[in-house]
Amino acid sequence: MDMRAVDRLLSDTPDTPRADARRNLERLIAAARTALADTGVTVTAGEIARRAGVGKGTFYRRVPSLDTLLHAVLHEILTEITTAAERADTDPDPWRGFTEFATAYVGLRAESCGVNDILTTPAPDLDATVADIRDALHRLVARAQHAGVLRADLTWHDIAFVLAAVPTPPSTLGLTAAPDQWTRTLRIVLDGLRPAPDPAQ
CATH class of the missing domain: 1.10.357.10 (Tetracycline Repressor, domain 2)
Structure with missing residues (x-):
């Protein structure tokens, strides 16, 4: 069965994430989707983090890479x-x-x-x-x-x-x-x- 982007990104995580960590990931996914819509696949991690209202450090704590996030979305x-x-x-x-x-x-x-x-x-x-x-x-x-x-x-x-x-x-x-x-x-x-x-x- 196909998974939503958030579940796909969490599938390789050994531990259940805290509620706030999951919320941050969901915000990054929503921001990535709107950024992809506006900009296309050349969008940057910094732009997605800005739209999500988080820092780049949080971005890379929640997702392994920009490519991984974009492909999941x-x-x-x-x-x-x-x-x-x-x-x-x-x-x-x-x-x-x-x-x-x-x-x-x-x-x-x-x-x-x-x-x-x-x-x-x-x-x-x-x-x-x-x-x-x-x-x-x-x-x-x-x-x-x-x-x-x-x-x-x-x-x-x-x-x-x-x-x-x-x-x-x-x-x-x-x-x-x-x-x-x-x-x-x-x-x-x-x-x-x-x-x-x-x-x-």
Whole structure:
């Protein structure tokens, strides 16, 4: 079973941590997640410690290294995507399942530079989780196409690149994107993925 980031980081600790130590670790994880969202995988330990309201000494007492913390947090986020895919796979409506997965997947990409970084160039220790997401997308696309609710002329590779392109830049042509622009863009894209109506009907 996949663990939350805090449990993953504590799994190698021989003793049960004090409540305050666990709270500090949870603060570091929350800070790392927001820092990853804003900055990406180039975020520093000092920036995470500052956001968590702790010193760098506390940072390194709670986690072995910056890489260990970032990978635990990224693994937790990627697991949220695979969980969304599992829910979508069991939805009796293939189109609803596909669109709910697409919304969860694009939403995490739109909100986090770190997720975009790792999905573009997976780290070796996260590659298996990224492969699970890839396999889930393949299944969801095949299921929707088999049901006739997704265009048959597209490959699942096409869908992967289409969904990756949905997250909205902050501005274009001198226009500033609204906070929900990515959801509007996704709705437009999803409409374009539906099969054209049969003119004979």
